[in-house]
Amino acid sequence: MGCRYRQVQRVHYPEIEPLPAAMQRRARRDVGVKQVFSRLAQEPKKRGRIPFTRIDLDNEADFAEFDTLEAIAAGATIITGAVFTGELEGVAWEVAADVLVRNPNGTYLPVMVSNHRVARPDPHRHMQAIAVSRLGKGTPLQVNASLRHHTIDGYRLTLALMGLAEAGVAPADEVGAVIGQDRDWAYLVDVSRYAPAATRALLTPAPTGPRRVKECATCRFWAKCEPELEAADDISLFLSGDRADTYRDKGIHTTQALIDASLGDISHTARAWRAGIPVLRKTVHTTAPRFDVEIDVDVEAYLDLGAYLWGAWDGHDYTPFVIWSDLGGAAEGENFARFWAWLKNRRNAARQRGQTFGVFCYASNGENHWMLSTARRFHGKVPGVPDEQEIRAFISSDQWNDMFAVARSQLVGPGGLGLKQLAPAAGFHWEEEDFAGEDSLHAFLIASTGGDAEAARAREQLLSYNGDDCRATAAVRHWLRRGAQSAPILGQLP
Template sequence: MKDKHASGAEVVAADLVGCRYRFVQRQRHPEVPPTDASVARTERLFAARAIVMDKLPTRRGFGDGRSRPFLRIDLAPARSGDEQALADAEFATLEALAAEATLITGALFRGVDEATGHPWRVSVDVLVREPDDSGSYLPVIVSNHRVAQPDRRRTMSAIATNRLGLSPALEVNYRHRHHVADGYRLGLAARALEELGLNSGRGGIIGQDRTMAFLAEDTSAYEPALTTALEAGWTDTPRRVKECATCRFWPICEPELIAMDEISLVLPGDRAKMAREWGITTVTGLIEADVGDPSALARAWRDGIPLLPRVDEVTGPRADVEIDVDMEAYLDQGAYLWGAFDGTEYTPFVTWEHLGGREEAGNFARFWRWLMARREAATQAGQSFAAYCYSANGENHWLRASARRFGGMRIDDVTVPTLDEVEQFIGSEDWVDVFTWVRRQLMGPGGIGLKTVAGEAGYTWVDHGFTGEDSVHARRLALGEDAARAQALREQLLRYNEDDTRATAHVRAWLRAGAPGLRPV
C-alpha cells in the first residue's frame, strides 16, 4: 500500500532499495538522527569523492591538442533538507550545462515520475561532455562498491579517472558487478539528461578502484527496474527486514511490530512469504499453526529464548591441534588482518599500509606460512589438525582472492600460495566451518551468528557492541594522520579480531560439552 506521508517528499535512489517503510519514517520522524554507522558510511563516501575530485583533470594535457576548449565547473554540494540550497544547486547545474562545460562536478537534478507522480532527486558526481559534437553528457557516479572484477575472458569499456573529458573509452579485461542502488542513480541521471535532450545513453561508475570509471553502455537497461521500484511505492506499516538491525528507526518500529504481533518479528523479509500465503500474519498465528521449526522459533521469541536445539544431542568438532582463524578486510580492497588463536596464544598477521600491493601480499604470505607450518608440525607428530572459522564465506573469499592477485609472488623470505594450494586447503578436512555445525544443530529467532551463539555459550567481547560495520570505519581512521587516534583504533581492531577467534574456540568447546544451558524444544 502506498503511504500518503511519503507522497510529497523527494525520492533518492537509496529509498528504492530494501525497506519500504524507512522512507515513510523519515518523513514522519525527521527529528531522529542517523546512526553512527550511517554517519561513518557517509564519511567514507565523502572521502571517496574527494579522492576522485583530486584525480579529475583540470585542463588539457600535452598532446591533447587545443582544438577544443576544456572547461571544468565544480558546483557546491547542497545539503538534503535545505530547499533553497537544492534549488540553487539544480539551477547551477543547468547553467553549467548551458556553458557546455567539459566536466561538471556536484551536479543535481530533480524531476517527477510521470507514472506515479513521485518527485525524485539525484546527485551526479561528474558529468562528462561527450566528444562527438552531440552535446550530450555521460553521468559518472562515485560508489564504495566494487563495481568491476578482473576477468581475462570478458571485456568492458572504461576511462581512466584522470582522463575523463579528454580520452575515449578503452576495452579492459573486467566484468561488471551490478549494485541496485548504483543502477538506480544512473537511471535517474539518464532520465534527467533525457528530459534536457543531453542523454548520451551511457553511464559510468567509479568504485573502490578510484583510478577508473567503468562504463555501462546502455543506461536504458536500468529503466524497467527503476520504474518497478517507483511504482511499488511505500508501505504504511512496518515489517522486519535485515536492515532493521542497524536502522535509526528501529526503536520506533519495534514497538509497532510488537503491538501488531507481526510475523516478521520471527520470520523477517521473504522468510514469511509462505506463511502469509497461508493467511498467517502474526506470531501467535504461527505458534498456533504448529508447523514445526517456524512455530518453535515463534514460541522461543515469545518466551525470550535465544537458541533452541534441533537435535537430541549437540556435539562439536575436535582435533589434536586446533587453530581458530578470523579475517578482517576493508571493503573489497583487501584483507589486512589474519588472526589466529591456538588455544593459548593469539597471533595477528596485520598490515596498516594501503592495500593492493606488496604489504598486503607479504602479510598474507606470512600468515599462510605460519598456518601451514603448524599443520605440518602436527602431521609430523602424528596428530590430527584443524583450522576453524565461523562462517567461512568471508575467509574463503579472501583466501582465494589473495591467491589470485598475489599467488607465486616472493616477498622477502615468504612466498604467496597459489590458487591451487589454497583450493586444496579449503577443500580438505583440515579447514572446518564451525557455523555449519551450529546450523545443523541449533536455531534461534534472532539468528545463529557468532555474537548470539557465543553469548549464549557465556563468552563476552572486550569491546561490547563493536561490529563489523564499526571495524570498517575504524580501519579507515587507523590509517589517518592523527597518530594517537590511529594507534588506539589499531589496538581496538586487534582486540576485536582476537575476541572473534577466542569466541569461535569457546563455541566449539561449548558444542563439544553438549551446549549446556540450552532449553529443549
C-alpha cells in the same frame, strides 16, 4: 531506495538526528568520492589538441542544478558533483550524479560512486569497463568480470538519466557506470534494466506502517517503529524483509498466527523466538571436527581495498598479522606472507610430532576470498605469497573447517546463526561488546588516518574484536563437542 517508511518518519519526527552509524557511512562514502575525484583526469594547464575541460561543482550549493545545466551547456568533458531534480506523475525526485562524462556525440555518461562491490572477477563473463583515470579520455575495455546488482545504484543511475534526458543530453543506449569499492574502474551498466523497477518504486505510495528490514538496525527511527511493530506483533520482527512473504500470502501477519498455524519447523522456531531462545538443536547429539593442533583464524578487510589483519588463536595465544597503511600495496602481500609462513610452520611442527592439524574460521567466504585474492595479486611479486593453486589446495583440504557450516547442519537460530548470535549461547562474550561489522570499517579509517591517540585506540579495538572473533569460533566448537546442551531441541519446546 531502501525503506520508504523513512520518508514518512522523517516528516513525523524531523527532530530525530541521524545516528553515528549513518554519519560514519556517509563519511566512508565521502572518502570514496574524494578518492575517485582525485583519480579523474585534471584539466591540462595548456590547451591540448583535443579539448578537455573539467568542472567541479558543489552539489550542496543553492543552485546546484542550475550549475549542472550550465556546465553541460558549456560542454565540459567531466562534471563532478552534478544534481538533477524532476517530477514524475506528480512525484518529486532529486539525484546527485557524482560524475558526468561527455560522450563524443555530446551526450553524457552518468557515473555513480558506490561503496558496494559492483563487479567481481569472473573468467567466464565479460563486461565493459573504463579506468577511472581515463574517463573522458579513453574508451571502454572488455574485462573478465560479472556485475553484482545493487538496486540502489541502479535507481540512482535511472534518475540521473531522467535528468540528462530533460537536459536533452541522455545517451540513446541508456548506459551509465558505477565505480565500486575498487576505485580504479568504472563498470558500464545497462540502466534500462533498472528503469521499470525504479519508476514503480517512485510511484508506489509510501507505506502506511513500518516493516522490519535490514536497515532498521542502523535507522534513527527504530525507537519509533519498534513499539509499533511490537504492538501489532508484526511477523517481520521474527522474519525480516520479504522472508515472511510466503506466510503473508497465506494471511499470516503476526508471529502468534505463525506459531498457531503449526507449520512445522518454522512455527517451532517462531515459538523459540517468542520465548527468547537464541538457538535450537536439530539433532540430539552435536559434534565438531577435532584435531590435535587447532588454530582459529579471522580476517579483517577494508571494503574491497584489501585485507589488513589476519588473526590467529591457538588456544593459548592470539597472534595478529596486521598493517595499518598501504592496503592494496606490497605491504599487504608481505603481511599475508608472514601469516602464511606462521601457519605453515605450525602445520609442519604438528606433522613432525605426528599430530593432526586443523584450521577453523566462521563463515569462510571472507577468508577464502581474501586468501585467493592475495595470491592472485601478489604471488610472484612478493616473496612468500603462495600461488592460487596452493591456496585452493588448502581450502579444499580437511585442514580447513568452516564452523558456520558445521553449526548450520546441527542448529537453528531464530535470529540467525551468525557468530554474534551463537557464541553467547556457547557462553562467550566479546570484550568490545557493541562493536559490529560496520564499526570495524569506521575504526579502520580512524586507525589508518586518525591522530596518534585516536588511532591507537582504534587499533586496540580492532585487535580485541578480531582476537575475540577467533576465540568465539573456538568457543562454539568446544560447545558443540560438549553437546550444546543449553540449546533446546527443535520441536520439543513446551
